[in-house]
Each structure stands twice: as C-alpha cells, then as structure tokens.
Amino acid sequence: MTATSSAKVSQPRLRADALRNRERIIAAAREVFVEHGADVPLDEIARRAGVGNATLYRHFADRGELIHHVALSVMDHIADQAEAARVEEPDAFEALRRFVHQAAGMGALCPLMSHTADKEHPELVAARHRLNCGIEALMRDARESGQLRTDIDVGDLMVAVTQLTRPLPGLGATPRGRGSECGVSCVDFDQFVHRHLQLFLDGLATPARSVLPGAAATMEDLRPTT
Known part of the structure; x- marks a missing residue:
C-alpha cells in the first residue's frame, strides 16, 4: 500500500x-x-x-484552517473553469474569454492567500500548480491560434483580473466600499466588472496596439519575496 x-x-x-x-x-x-x-x-x-x-x-479547528480550505476551494473551482472552457469552446480566444468572465472570483484569492499561514503547504502548492497549468494552456492555445498577443504571460492575466474583480459582490454597496473611496456614489460596482473585463480582453488580442513596458509577468513573479 x-x-x-x-x-x-x-x-x-x-x-x-x-x-x-x-x-x-x-x-x-x-x-x-x-x-x-x-x-x-x-x-x-x-x-x-x-x-x-x-x-x-x-x-x-481555527480561522487558519478554514482560510486554508477556502483558498483550496477557490483555486480548485477556478481551475475547473479553465479546464472546462478549454475542452468545450472550439475557438481558443473564446475559451480564454469565457474563462476570464467565469473566474471573476479570482479577486478573492489575494486577501485569502495573504492570511494563509503556510503558503507552501503541499495542498496549496498542488492547487496553485493546477491553476497555473490550466491558465497557461488556455493562453498557449490562444497564442498559437494567432489571436493572443505574445508579450504577456499568466501573471499579467492574474494581476488584471484580480484587480478588476475587486470589490466583489456586496462590497460596493457598503460604507467601506470603493464607491465612498473614489468620491462617487456608486451603489454597485459589481455591475461594471464584466464590462471592464471585456475591455481588458480586447487589449489582449492581436494585433497589439502598443508595446508594453517591462517584461511579461509569470506566476512566479507574483510570489512574495519574503
């Protein structure tokens, strides 16, 4: 055994x-x-x-254990969506587009991972690897089909999506929401998420409209240095 x-x-x-x-x-x-x-x-x-x-x-047993399992659940769910989009969508860029819109919950990963005591726990490492591979495969297909610009990597996608999907449902309507911070009376920021994800996706398509500064960001680039 x-x-x-x-x-x-x-x-x-x-x-x-x-x-x-x-x-x-x-x-x-x-x-x-x-x-x-x-x-x-x-x-x-x-x-x-x-x-x-x-x-x-x-x-x-405690908050840390709960956060650990919530982080695993979020990453597994997003990886499921990446794998399903790749199998079910005949067009490579549409598969990427579908995944990005479905994975709006990625915004939850940042605060969860920052509170996870053991970021190198084998379960979290395996879940991150599976998620990374799923997104890489979607981007590789879209790149090889000639539809995705070649100067971006998984880290670029993760940064943009996590930023565009925060705050998530409910937060925009609270006093702590971004509506009060930006000085406008936005009662529901969630209504803008998919609109701006679509704008972002249009910027990923070829031909590229501009040269990006810096280098393409990988998942490794997003790992904390300490």
Missing part, C-alpha cells in the same frame, strides 16, 4: 450530512471573506452557513 493510499484510509469518511455542512461552511466563508475581509468573526460565517458554532469548530 502506498503512502497516499494509506493516508486516505486513515482519514475518517464524513457522513453525507456532515459533508454538506462542511461544504456550506466553506461556501459561506468565501462569501463573507470577500464581503468583509478574512478577519470577520467566525460566528458570522456559522450564521451565514446556517450551522452552529460548534459545528464550524468540529470541521475547522
């Missing part, structure tokens, strides 16, 4: 109701973290998930 299979055997299998509760907690945590930040009280996450505090702590 391999180490991997023995590890799986040693992990108790959750009952169906316990698994549903765990998934509800992760989904609720992702929503609340996006809306209010990663320091939101765990009581609020339990309330949003419709479970008691004891149930939350039965599944996740």
Whole structure:
C-alpha cells in the first residue's frame, strides 16, 4: 500500500450530512471573506452557513484552517473553469474569454492567500500548480491560434483580473466600499466588472496596439519575496 493510499484510509469518511455542512461552511466563508475581509468573526460565517458554532469548530479547528480550505476551494473551482472552457469552446480566444468572465472570483484569492499561514503547504502548492497549468494552456492555445498577443504571460492575466474583480459582490454597496473611496456614489460596482473585463480582453488580442513596458509577468513573479 502506498503512502497516499494509506493516508486516505486513515482519514475518517464524513457522513453525507456532515459533508454538506462542511461544504456550506466553506461556501459561506468565501462569501463573507470577500464581503468583509478574512478577519470577520467566525460566528458570522456559522450564521451565514446556517450551522452552529460548534459545528464550524468540529470541521475547522481555527480561522487558519478554514482560510486554508477556502483558498483550496477557490483555486480548485477556478481551475475547473479553465479546464472546462478549454475542452468545450472550439475557438481558443473564446475559451480564454469565457474563462476570464467565469473566474471573476479570482479577486478573492489575494486577501485569502495573504492570511494563509503556510503558503507552501503541499495542498496549496498542488492547487496553485493546477491553476497555473490550466491558465497557461488556455493562453498557449490562444497564442498559437494567432489571436493572443505574445508579450504577456499568466501573471499579467492574474494581476488584471484580480484587480478588476475587486470589490466583489456586496462590497460596493457598503460604507467601506470603493464607491465612498473614489468620491462617487456608486451603489454597485459589481455591475461594471464584466464590462471592464471585456475591455481588458480586447487589449489582449492581436494585433497589439502598443508595446508594453517591462517584461511579461509569470506566476512566479507574483510570489512574495519574503
């Protein structure tokens, strides 16, 4: 028996109701973290998930463990979208376009990863690698089809999408939202996300309208130096 299979055997299998509760907690945590930040009280996450505090702590020992699993969930979901777009869309650039619009939740990754205690945890490393490979494949297909400019890399895409998709649902309507910061009475910034993602995508198409300063950004370039 391999180490991997023995590890799986040693992990108790959750009952169906316990698994549903765990998934509800992760989904609720992702929503609340996006809306209010990663320091939101765990009581609020339990309330949003419709479970008691004891149930939350039965599944996740502390905030760090919960953030870890929410980050994994977000990256796995986005990787699923990249792989599905590549398989299902016959046109390479349309596959990239579909992925970018579907992956608007990437904006949640930055605050989550900054609060993750062990960024080099094997599960997070594997999830990042899968996500990176999925996006690279989409961009490679679009580049080889002659539709995507050649002076950009995955890091450029990630920076733009994470910036354009923040704040995410709910944040724009709160006093802490960007509407109050920019001095305009924007009640729902979310309505502009896909419009500006489309503008960004148009800028990725060939022929390029200008020469970009600097070098193409890779995922490695986005890794913290400390």
